[in-house]
Amino acid sequence: MSELAFDREWSLAELLEPAILERIGPLLAQLLGGDAAIVDALGKTFWGVVDSKAGREALTLELEPIGYLASTTAAPGTLQAGAGFLTQLLRIQVRFRMASSLHLEAVAEDFETLKREHARLLESETRYKTLAGELESRVKAQVAQLDERQQMLYQAEKLASVGQLAAGMAHEINNPLGFARSNLSTFSLYLKKLATLKTRLDDVETAWRELDMDFVLEDGLDLLGETAVGLERIARIVADLKSFSNVDRATEELSDLNDSIRHAISVIERQLPPGVSLQVELGDLPAIVCLPGHLNQLFYNLIHNAVQAIQDAGHSGVVRISSRRTPQEIAISITDNGIGMGAEQRERAFEPFFTTRPVGSGAGLGLSTARNIVLAHSGHLTIASEPGQGTTINLSFPTPP
Amino acid sequence: MSERQDNSLSFKLVYYGPAQSGKTTNLLRLHDLLAPELKGEIMTMETKDDRTLFFDLLPLGFRAPSGLLIKFRLFTVPGQIAHDGTRKAVLSRADGVVFVADADRTQETNNAESFQSMTENCRRVGLDFEHLPLVVQFNKCDLPTAVPEAEIRQRWSAAPWPLVFAIALDGRGVAETFRTLLTALYRRHADNLALASEHGLDEAAFIAGALGRA
Numbered sequence: 001m002s003e004l005a006f007d008r009e010w011s012l013a014e015l016l017e018p019a020i021l022e023r024i025g026p027l028l029a030q031l032l033g034g035d036a037a038i039v040d041a042l043g044k045t046f047w048g049v050v051d052s053k054a055g056r057e058a059l060t061l062e063l064e065p066i067g068y069l070a071s072t073t074a075a076p077g078t079l080q081a082g083a084g085f086l087t088q089l090l091r092i093q094v095r096f097r098m099a100s101s102l103h104l105e106a107v108a109e110d111f112e113t114l115k116r117e118h119a120r121l122l123e124s125e126t127r128y129k130t131l132a133g134e135l136e137s138r139v140k141a142q143v144a145q146l147d148e149r150q151q152m153l154y155q156a157e158k159l160a161s162v163g164q165l166a167a168g169m170a171h172e173i174n175n176p177l178g179f180a181r182s183n184l185s186t187f188s189l190y191l192k193k194l195a196t197l198k199t200r201l202d203d204v205e206t207a208w209r210e211l212d213m214d215f216v217l218e219d220g221l222d223l224l225g226e227t228a229v230g231l232e233r234i235a236r237i238v239a240d241l242k243s244f245s246n247v248d249r250a251t252e253e254l255s256d257l258n259d260s261i262r263h264a265i266s267v268i269e270r271q272l273p274p275g276v277s278l279q280v281e282l283g284d285l286p287a288i289v290c291l292p293g294h295l296n297q298l299f300y301n302l303i304h305n306a307v308q309a310i311q312d313a314g315h316s317g318v319v320r321i322s323s324r325r326t327p328q329e330i331a332i333s334i335t336d337n338g339i340g341m342g343a344e345q346r347e348r349a350f351e352p353f354f355t356t357r358p359v360g361s362g363a364g365l366g367l368s369t370a371r372n373i374v375l376a377h378s379g380h381l382t383i384a385s386e387p388g389q390g391t392t393i394n395l396s397f398p399t400p401p
Numbered sequence: 402m403s404e405r406q407d408n409s410l411s412f413k414l415v416y417y418g419p420a421q422s423g424k425t426t427n428l429l430r431l432h433d434l435l436a437p438e439l440k441g442e443i444m445t446m447e448t449k450d451d452r453t454l455f456f457d458l459l460p461l462g463f464r465a466p467s468g469l470l471i472k473f474r475l476f477t478v479p480g481q482i483a484h485d486g487t488r489k490a491v492l493s494r495a496d497g498v499v500f501v502a503d504a505d506r507t508q509e510t511n512n513a514e515s516f517q518s519m520t521e522n523c524r525r526v527g528l529d530f531e532h533l534p535l536v537v538q539f540n541k542c543d544l545p546t547a548v549p550e551a552e553i554r555q556r557w558s559a560a561p562w563p564l565v566f567a568i569a570l571d572g573r574g575v576a577e578t579f580r581t582l583l584t585a586l587y588r589r590h591a592d593n594l595a596l597a598s599e600h601g602l603d604e605a606a607f608i609a610g611a612l613g614r615a
Contacts, residue, residue: 005494007413007474041407062460063439063472064409091444099446099455105490113486 006101012040012059012067015093021047024089032082033073040067057083061094154369172237172270176230183223183230190216190223237270255292257330257397258282258323264299265321268307275316276307283324288400290377298373301366302334302393309338309391317390329396337390346385409470410594412586413494417519418501419511420452420480423540426569427501427578428459428475434576436613438463439472453479456491463610466601473611485518492519493526497534497586499578504539504547504566534585538565538578576612583608 016038025047029036037048039056046067054072057079058065069083193211200207208214265278272278303319310317320335341349349367374381378398385391416424425445432443441460447453456479462472476495478488492498500519502512523530537560539553550566557564563581567574587596587607596602602610 006490007476007494009411060441062441062474063462064470091442095444095446098444098458102455102487102490105493106484106486108486109489110486 004101004104006098006105010061010066010094010097012038012046015066015090015097016047024086028069028082028086029071031074032071032078033075035071035073036082037070038067038086039070041065055079059083059087059090061087061090066090169237169270173234176233180227180230183227187220187223187227190220236266251291252289253292254287255290255295256287257285257290257295257332260292260295261299261321261323261332263296264303267300268303272307273311276310277316277318278303279318279320281320281322283322285323285325285330286399288330288377288397291373294373294376298370299334301370305366306334306336306338306391306393309336309340311338313337313339313388325399327399329399332395332397333392334395335390335392340387340389340391341383341385342387346383349383407470408468409472411472411474412496414473414475414497414499414582414586415492415495416475416477416499416501417488417492417515418478418480419503419508419515420482422480422501422503422508422512422515423567423569424477424480424501425453425457427499427538427540427567427575428457428477430569430572430575431461431475431579432459434572435461435579435611437461437611438613439470440613452481453477454484455479455487461611463613465596465610466606467599469600471602471607471610480515485522488518489522489526492522492528495528495533496590497582498523498536499582500535500537500562501569502537502539504541504553505544506546506548509548532589534582534589535562536565536578536582536585537562538567538574540567540569540574542566542574543568580608580612583611 021038025036029048035048035051035054037050037054038046038059039050040046041064048070050070051072054070055074055076056068056070059067059069069079069086071079071082074082193213193216197204197207197211197213261280261282265280269278303321306319310319317337320333323330323332325331350371371381374395374397380394380396382394383391384394416427418424425447428443432440439460439462444458445453446455446457457477459475460472461475462470464470476491478484478491498519500516502508502516520530523533537557539548539550541547542550553566554564563585565574565578565581567578569575584604587604591597591602591604591607594600596607
């Protein structure tokens with residue numbers, strides 16, 4: 001049993017401290033006729049002077065005496081009354097001491113409980129902190145992975161459109177290349193005639209007539225002129241492709257959006273399917289700081305979509321491309337009278353990988369990429385579309401201050 | 402229990418249970434009913450509304466043939482939820498426990514929560530609950546809303562502790578509860594304290610000594 005436990009058996013010394021004895025001792029002696037002393041449970045003098053002839057009365061708190069009141073002067077009845085009085089005083093003392101000790105123990109217990117609770121909370125807090133930390137890094141890793149995948153898909157989409165473009169371009173280049181080659185082979189025949197003419201210098205006039213050199217001269221110039229035009233065309237196609245493929249040149253430049261629109265148009269014009277025409281009205285625009293390569297792709301995507309929408313509708317149509325400047329913004333719109341979109345399609349149009357076309361025609365990143373490019377230039381992109389009526393894409397970019 | 406140099410042995414017995422289940426009433430009736438060789442006055446610490454604030458204490462005792470003084474100090478705990486720290490401190494160092502449950506059907510939850518808190522507090526203060534002498538008393542059996550005895554017995558049939566049904570207000574079952582606890586107490590400690598061999602106390606003498614003429 002702990003020395004401080006409330007339920008220990010209290011000793012006389014604990015209950016009657018010197019300060020109390022000093023006050024009640026003389027009073028007891030006076031009540032008992034002059035002499036009083038207190039003896040402890042083992043018979044040793046606790047307070048006062050004990051005479052061997054003194055009468056004794058037990059002081060009992062629970063079951064056994066914890067001491068005795070002794071007096072030589074008190075009558076037995078008086079001594080008994082004195083002991084009863086002192087016992088009551090001791091009981092009050094012990095009640096108070098037990099209650100205060102128990103109170104201390106209870107407070108200590110409550111404190112222990114609080115400390116345990118606190119430790120438990122700290123532990124769970126640490127656990128959640130760790131979890132939160134891990135969560136953050138896990139989310140970061142996932143986002144990084146998603147970013148990487150999206151980048152890869154974006155590249156794939158770009159490669160696909162470059163492939164389509166290349167096929168169209170090859171066709172375009174083949175045509176002038178074909179007639180340039182044919183012209184040159186004809187021209188080499190003409191040069192052979194010239195060589196024959198050299199062997200007949202004695203009768204140049206007859207030979208000239210027989211070899212029809214007037215025609216050779218005239219046609220030869222035509223052939224060379226035509227070939228030069230063809231080569232010029234090829235050179236322009238290559239130049240267009242080159243500037244169009246500036247997508248990865250991610251440096252900002254001060255540029256006119258109309259230039260980007262013209263680039264896109266020049267590429268698309270050559271691949272226009274029959275029955276689809278472009279109508280272009282470009283107003284004067286201020287130059288803005290932008291990524292021209294990205295904007296080329298933006299307009300290419302949008303105009304290409306418009307052309308495809310007309311093809312999908314199965315009738316002839318016009319894509320109208322206009323740009324104008326208002327005091328607040330640069331407004332560009334691309335309108336087609338093609339197949340149009342329903343509400344559901346319109347809602348999902350910007351979702352990456354959403355496509356209504358067969359697998360292999362594109363990853364469905366056209367509009368999603370377009371919007372990202374517009375947002376990157378602090379602009380807005382909106383779609384208005386009705387099934388069967390056609391689609392209008394409105395773009396706006398802030399004008400430079 | 403504690404053995405002291407002055408040839409005495411003291412058992413601390415604790416009456417545990419939910420608020421107002423009749424723990425103090427058990428002690429008051431025992432004080433009236435029992436007549437052991439030594440019986441002290443009840444020390445109570447009640448608040449104004451008769452609820453136990455700290456504890457009640459009833460000391461009882463008798464002397465074994467060997468001269469060994471055997472003392473029982475019966476404590477009650479405060480039942481109110483708020484006094485858990487006090488309950489734990491009173492329960493500390495207990496040698497035996499009477500769990501006083503309230504038989505009123507509306508008190509079933511309070512009984513269960515209090516019993517749960519008792520097992521947890523036993524563990525916290527280092528008591529070996531599995532081997533602790535324990536008696537479960539269902540008090541207020543005379544209430545019209547009391548759960549019937551058969552139902553309680555059926556529900557507690559798997560538990561190892563003896564059940565006693567009581568009406569503490571008129572004293573019924575109170576002494577029987579105490580006797581049942583004394584039996585468990587004797588069986589738990591008789592051997593290690595050599596009660597029979599050295600002190601001439603068999604189970605019947607031990608119980609008779611503690612109860613007196615009751």
